[in-house]
Amino acid sequence: MTNNDRTIQTIRQMFDAQSIAVVGASADPSKYGFMTLDCIIKGGFQGKIYPINPRGGEILGLQAYTSLMELPEVPDVAVILVPVQVVPQVIRDAGKKGIPGVVITTAGYREVGRDDLQQELIAVARENNVRIIGPNIEGFIYMPNKLNAQFFPVIENQGPFATISQSGSLTNGLAEWADKEQLGISATINLGNQVDICESDFMEFLAEDDAVKAMGLYLEGVKNGRRFLQALQRVTPQKPVVILKSGRSSAGEKSVASHTASLAGTHKVFHAACRQYGAIPVDNLQDLYDYGKLLSTMEIPQGNRLLILSSSGGIGVIAVDEAETLGIDVPALPQAFVDEIKALNLSPLGSYTNPIDLAAIWAHEFREVALVADKHDVADVFLINFGDPIVGGGEMIIELKKQIKASIAISYMGGAQDEAMDRPRMNRAGVPVFSTPERAVKAIAAAMEYGNFQRKTADEQSGSPAVPISSCDHTACDDKANSACEALQGTQMDALPADAPTNETEKDAETADFLLEPQAVDLIEKYQIPYPPHYFSNNLDELTTAADGMGYPVVLKVVSRDVVHKSDSGGVSVNIENAQALETQYEAMKSRIKAVHPHAVIEGMLVCHQAKEGVELIVGAMDDPVFGPTLMVGMGGIFAEIMQDTAFRVAPLTPAHAREMLMELKGYPLLTGARGMAPCDVDAVVDLIMNLSCLVMENPDIKELDLNPVRVYEKGVLALDARIMR
Amino acid sequence: MTNNDRTIQTIRQMFDAQSIAVVGASADPSKYGFMTLDCIIKGGFQGKIYPINPRGGEILGLQAYTSLMELPEVPDVAVILVPVQVVPQVIRDAGKKGIPGVVITTAGYREVGRDDLQQELIAVARENNVRIIGPNIEGFIYMPNKLNAQFFPVIENQGPFATISQSGSLTNGLAEWADKEQLGISATINLGNQVDICESDFMEFLAEDDAVKAMGLYLEGVKNGRRFLQALQRVTPQKPVVILKSGRSSAGEKSVASHTASLAGTHKVFHAACRQYGAIPVDNLQDLYDYGKLLSTMEIPQGNRLLILSSSGGIGVIAVDEAETLGIDVPALPQAFVDEIKALNLSPLGSYTNPIDLAAIWAHEFREVALVADKHDVADVFLINFGDPIVGGGEMIIELKKQIKASIAISYMGGAQDEAMDRPRMNRAGVPVFSTPERAVKAIAAAMEYGNFQRKTADEQSGSPAVPISSCDHTACDDKANSACEALQGTQMDALPADAPTNETEKDAETADFLLEPQAVDLIEKYQIPYPPHYFSNNLDELTTAADGMGYPVVLKVVSRDVVHKSDSGGVSVNIENAQALETQYEAMKSRIKAVHPHAVIEGMLVCHQAKEGVELIVGAMDDPVFGPTLMVGMGGIFAEIMQDTAFRVAPLTPAHAREMLMELKGYPLLTGARGMAPCDVDAVVDLIMNLSCLVMENPDIKELDLNPVRVYEKGVLALDARIMR
Numbered sequence A, B: 001m002t003n004n005d006r007t008i009q010t011i012r013q014m015f016d017a018q019s020i021a022v023v024g025a026s027a028d029p030s031k032y033g034f035m036t037l038d039c040i041i042k043g044g045f046q047g048k049i050y051p052i053n054p055r056g057g058e059i060l061g062l063q064a065y066t067s068l069m070e071l072p073e074v075p076d077v078a079v080i081l082v083p084v085q086v087v088p089q090v091i092r093d094a095g096k097k098g099i100p101g102v103v104i105t106t107a108g109y110r111e112v113g114r115d116d117l118q119q120e121l122i123a124v125a126r127e128n129n130v131r132i133i134g135p136n137i138e139g140f141i142y143m144p145n146k147l148n149a150q151f152f153p154v155i156e157n158q159g160p161f162a163t164i165s166q167s168g169s170l171t172n173g174l175a176e177w178a179d180k181e182q183l184g185i186s187a188t189i190n191l192g193n194q195v196d197i198c199e200s201d202f203m204e205f206l207a208e209d210d211a212v213k214a215m216g217l218y219l220e221g222v223k224n225g226r227r228f229l230q231a232l233q234r235v236t237p238q239k240p241v242v243i244l245k246s247g248r249s250s251a252g253e254k255s256v257a258s259h260t261a262s263l264a265g266t267h268k269v270f271h272a273a274c275r276q277y278g279a280i281p282v283d284n285l286q287d288l289y290d291y292g293k294l295l296s297t298m299e300i301p302q303g304n305r306l307l308i309l310s311s312s313g314g315i316g317v318i319a320v321d322e323a324e325t326l327g328i329d330v331p332a333l334p335q336a337f338v339d340e341i342k343a344l345n346l347s348p349l350g351s352y353t354n355p356i357d358l359a360a361i362w363a364h365e366f367r368e369v370a371l372v373a374d375k376h377d378v379a380d381v382f383l384i385n386f387g388d389p390i391v392g393g394g395e396m397i398i399e400l401k402k403q404i405k406a407s408i409a410i411s412y413m414g415g416a417q418d419e420a421m422d423r424p425r426m427n428r429a430g431v432p433v434f435s436t437p438e439r440a441v442k443a444i445a446a447a448m449e450y451g452n453f454q455r456k457t458a459d460e461q462s463g464s465p466a467v468p469i470s471s472c473d474h475t476a477c478d479d480k481a482n483s484a485c486e487a488l489q490g491t492q493m494d495a496l497p498a499d500a501p502t503n504e505t506e507k508d509a510e511t512a513d514f515l516l517e518p519q520a521v522d523l524i525e526k527y528q529i530p531y532p533p534h535y536f537s538n539n540l541d542e543l544t545t546a547a548d549g550m551g552y553p554v555v556l557k558v559v560s561r562d563v564v565h566k567s568d569s570g571g572v573s574v575n576i577e578n579a580q581a582l583e584t585q586y587e588a589m590k591s592r593i594k595a596v597h598p599h600a601v602i603e604g605m606l607v608c609h610q611a612k613e614g615v616e617l618i619v620g621a622m623d624d625p626v627f628g629p630t631l632m633v634g635m636g637g638i639f640a641e642i643m644q645d646t647a648f649r650v651a652p653l654t655p656a657h658a659r660e661m662l663m664e665l666k667g668y669p670l671l672t673g674a675r676g677m678a679p680c681d682v683d684a685v686v687d688l689i690m691n692l693s694c695l696v697m698e699n700p701d702i703k704e705l706d707l708n709p710v711r712v713y714e715k716g717v718l719a720l721d722a723r724i725m726r
Helices: A003-015 A032-042 A087-097 A115-127 A168-180 A199-207 A225-235 A250-259 A267-276 A285-297 A313-325 A335-342 A363-375 A393-403 A416-428 A437-462 A479-487 A502-511 A517-526 A540-550 A579-596 A638-642 A655-664 A682-698 B003-015 B032-042 B087-097 B115-128 B168-180 B199-207 B225-235 B250-259 B267-276 B285-297 B313-325 B335-342 B363-375 B393-403 B416-428 B437-462 B479-487 B502-511 B517-526 B540-550 B579-596 B638-642 B655-664 B682-698
Strands: A019-023 A048-052 A077-080 A101-104 A131-133 A139-142 A147-150 A158-165 A185-190 A214-219 A241-245 A280-282 A306-310 A381-387 A407-413 A534-537 A554-559 A572-576 A604-609 A615-624 A628-635 A646-650 A704-712 A717-719 A722-725 B019-023 B048-052 B077-080 B101-104 B131-133 B139-142 B147-150 B158-165 B185-190 B214-219 B241-245 B280-282 B306-310 B381-387 B407-413 B534-537 B554-559 B572-576 B604-609 B615-624 B628-635 B646-650 B704-712 B717-719 B722-725
Touching: A003 A101, A003 A131, A003 A199, A019 A032, A032 A048, A032 A147, A077 A087, A077 A147, A087 A101, A087 A115, A115 A131, A158 A168, A158 A199, A158 A285, A168 A185, A168 A214, A168 A285, A168 B313, A168 B381, A168 B407, A185 A199, A199 A214, A199 A225, A214 A285, A225 A267, A241 A267, A241 A285, A267 A280, A267 A646, A280 A285, A280 A437, A285 A437, A285 B437, A306 A313, A306 A363, A306 A437, A313 A381, A313 A407, A313 A437, A313 B168, A335 A363, A363 A381, A363 A393, A381 A437, A381 B168, A393 A407, A393 A416, A407 A416, A407 A437, A407 B168, A437 B285, A517 A534, A517 A554, A517 A604, A517 A682, A517 A722, A534 A540, A540 A554, A540 A579, A540 A604, A554 A579, A572 A579, A579 A604, A615 A682, A628 A655, A628 A682, A646 A655, A655 A682, A682 A704, A682 A717, B003 B077, B003 B101, B003 B131, B003 B199, B019 B032, B032 B048, B032 B147, B077 B087, B087 B101, B087 B115, B115 B131, B158 B168, B158 B199, B158 B285, B168 B185, B168 B214, B168 B285, B185 B199, B199 B214, B199 B225, B214 B285, B225 B267, B241 B267, B241 B285, B267 B280, B267 B646, B280 B285, B280 B437, B285 B437, B306 B313, B306 B363, B306 B437, B313 B381, B313 B407, B313 B437, B335 B363, B363 B381, B363 B393, B381 B437, B393 B407, B393 B416, B407 B416, B407 B437, B517 B534, B517 B554, B517 B604, B517 B682, B517 B722, B534 B540, B540 B554, B540 B579, B540 B604, B554 B579, B572 B579, B579 B604, B615 B682, B628 B655, B628 B682, B646 B655, B655 B682, B682 B704, B682 B717
Parallel strands: A019 A048, A019 A077, A077 A101, A101 A131, A158 A185, A158 A214, A214 A241, A241 A280, A306 A381, A381 A407, B019 B048, B019 B077, B077 B101, B101 B131, B158 B185, B158 B214, B214 B241, B241 B280, B306 B381, B381 B407
Antiparallel strands: A139 A147, A139 A185, A534 A604, A554 A572, A554 A604, A615 A628, A615 A704, A628 A646, A704 A717, A704 A722, B139 B147, B139 B185, B534 B604, B554 B572, B554 B604, B615 B628, B615 B704, B628 B646, B704 B717, B704 B722
């Protein structure tokens, strides 16, 4: 049994508890120790409940014990609500008693700067072999066991949606919404400071729980980025995971740090990593709920075609607006379908293009049209928009769901009592109901995207194995990347001059932040990343001979660890047409550098064959604080900078990931032949990205790497500059 | 009294009716004629209600009359629910009886292709002097008169929000939401086919109604674009107008056309026009409601500073994420404030940076912190995030609102019964409550933007007069534009050769779609839009003399109405360095053109001084089908095309509009000195846009105009190509 398996087993024991202790139970209704006990009782928990209070007596009609040690049996879980100073003793008692896990609601640890207390807590728990949920949380709710082990709220309806959250209030809100409209929840889990059991453990636990169809996470950071991605990789092919991560804005990140002191990764990287591993990132709480609701109820769509069927034109029009904005296919309807509908003699005011406007509020018309549409397989999802009361609509839809192949979602505008009655009824029956067409469409789009991911993953799994997240797996790279990796075993690239001071520069590089460009070029070339013919030397004659050999025009660049911004210091000279111009530039550059940086040590000059014009990209890598080696690609120059046209993926990549990165760019059409230009060699860019992925996985000391620009041609690519910081 | 005033007076009479006739009233509960009568009665209308039904008798306890003619008095309004064929006779009766206006719910007109019936309706109404709301609508609700004159729903709560909508179901949904959470509504008005009274009339009516604080519109098109903008110009300085217009996507536009057959303008232009005239465009129904709710209750903020005050950290963090994304100022809190808060001895777990995390659910802590924050004037709006039940929170907030200067909005996550009780209570008291922090923040951002607009408008109105929408007002242009307009009075620009075949080309232009480039240049130069020195001729010697005069390099362009895409046909030659090269190119171009277009008539060649490099824009104009002359500016080349980096305004503009257009561009930093470049002459671009505004207002036959590229320099601008289609 792995550590993961053991953790999941412990969570299972805590959640399926037959007995629970409430340490710090209180008879004072204003205390969390009262509220928690009250919720456990009101929630209908069927096992034994043991209040623990040093004064003993009776609390809420239950016999109270003065300590865990006194209990007549070993409870499966203890909820701890005592002051922070008392917690370690309770953990020791729990350990002695043999309680497998505790839920610590107590706050006052790292989140208020008391890392010392948190470290003590961790040490005591390890020593006593007690697993911890929390601290600094409201608790958890696990509906299959009717266990409301937190101080608020009492949930009545079990349902297919589960939440995991670093904030109690937020998930309580979601749980209450789900309860109120009878979607229900299966579990709501608070994370707090996550000193032990973390979000990844809970995801894996919920993935194996049949009561859960989809999960929603609210995160302020993740405990271990690679562990998190591994969990996603296991969970997302089985169940949808929707994630809201705060810290989108800079001010948001600041307050995350002050709130849970978690390490918050860059937002854009976080979203990209989630998508890469099949999770569905969202930007607000409502989407978290809406997507979770739809994904836990509606069948995952088999394709991206949407039929919109409405009681009135307006609702259909705003639904199709949203659908088209999100790239959903709203197909035209086949004539055979239209003919069959017309034979039904429905309202003469109806319109039978997609979106269909029934111009009627009669449930039977919706049913008849939906049945014909399903027969003609016009779409994968039917969005049925009720407007004004549709009498009998709920019952009709629940029956319809059993009769048709397409997935169904509902939006219900207005409808008074009929809506109030039918909305929970439909939710309970697995047909998600939304307040507006746009909210329904957004959630449907997420489900379609998830369906695409599931199918793609299933295809891939029947073929090559998944990419391991924590190390570079050569078999996952394509042939070119493979040979790049093999190149590492010893071969020096020809372009590196034999007399280059290799040993010396390697030694220097260990202490320097930035590699000298010849070293950087050496490294990328080992990974088959193409760079123009070049030669490094501090001898003009050698440079001239090399330039004559590679052919003019050439570019001359200064090589000095004291000159970080070469261009700004006059350290780059282009369009050098002949040997004489090279000499002139060589001397002029030396003077310019001396003028700007009088004490700069010039290691030499790099002469490169000048590459021809092409579409420019920037390709880079960085050591993300959360996820480690991460790749970036952007449209060159002002696009990446001014337009923020960039895409990220966590290394190692698959070629599919690399291609998706490129396709994500708004400027992608420039690579495929926009404005009458010839299409570029996208395959070569994919190779370059794969090779870079290999490079950063095998060189974990690299902090930042820029290939800027990378020129893309009709055939091939060239990195024109390499900047590597360790 | 103007026509507008008369229309508003008629609406007032209909809405404030003392008596109403329901033509087509029915005793059958499945008929709209029953449902409407039932709603009027249940809504609590205090005036006389006259059911009209050819069979007479009694309906819903009221005496029915067989026709309008039989009524014992002249009702102030009649609702018409009879079949489409019968409507004209009812209108004639209404006219004879002297009823000022009718509400026609009957459908089956233009929206189903029966334009003939619609024209007949209009003619009969004009002839009989009867004003029409509709047809093809559900009706209207006017709460100050307790008049629910539509077949669904019955609204109980009067409130400050009013809606105007082309879709009944959509506004019924909004009205029910408002009713349910006791925001209430003042009016809900259906538009339908708008054969007579239109959205602009209703906006102007509601602007004068003290019961209305903000209005929300759902539109599928507007009847008259300029009239609509005039209405906005009158209404928005007084009251906020939030607008959802469908037809965002191409498929959306298609279904709009088939649904109401309104003319739907380009979405981007519509949004720009709304903003230009102070309305607040939104993209979905929920925003329409949320913004309307907040703007009709909360005091319009005096600035853009937001304080976020929450019971838990998570809620605050997602609120600040949204705020920063929307560009709201979330200021740091002054030390004096923090010191005073610390003296209050609140929860030791609280954090008093912005967002403030009280780490507590006690109403008095919120009050105390808010009072101190207001005393220190830390922000213009306080967003108070309740999480879990805040006992007594509603009452506390209602009192707090009276005590502080800052505007207040609430988000309430979870909270069970407390939330259910306090949400309507706070809404009713003018403190808007939202389900999530992000929804609250989005609405607050809209209110801040509206506040900025109101202050700017107030400033402007104290200065120069507003721009008239329907004609070019020279006094509104700056001096440069003025002189451009004066140039029209006769002066020919020097650059136009005296021997150019002016009369002939002008005559030709009347029949041609595109102006020849020399004509186009002539026109823009009349409006002071700078173009490089140039000369048009079909004589090589003349061209050479001109080129010698203007200095090399020059550009040579073919001038032929048969060659539309000059560059593609080899009709443009650049970098011509001397007279000999000019001759070579002149002959080569003639041959190339002949090869591609054997029958092309070449009018001559245009030789231009070649402009130096610069930042490139595209500036254009078009005759928008809804709003008429409309200007566009975009970043040059691939930016406008691939990145869709464009901005629109309806002509005529103010210089402030022109500047805003530029600032809207994502690429704007390129004009202000990004990447170490010198800043460009933005003032010169503003002048150019103003001059173009003048040009299109005075030349309404222009359908499309492109200046592409426009080069912007450190000093000055140049249009390098002018393409004008009439």
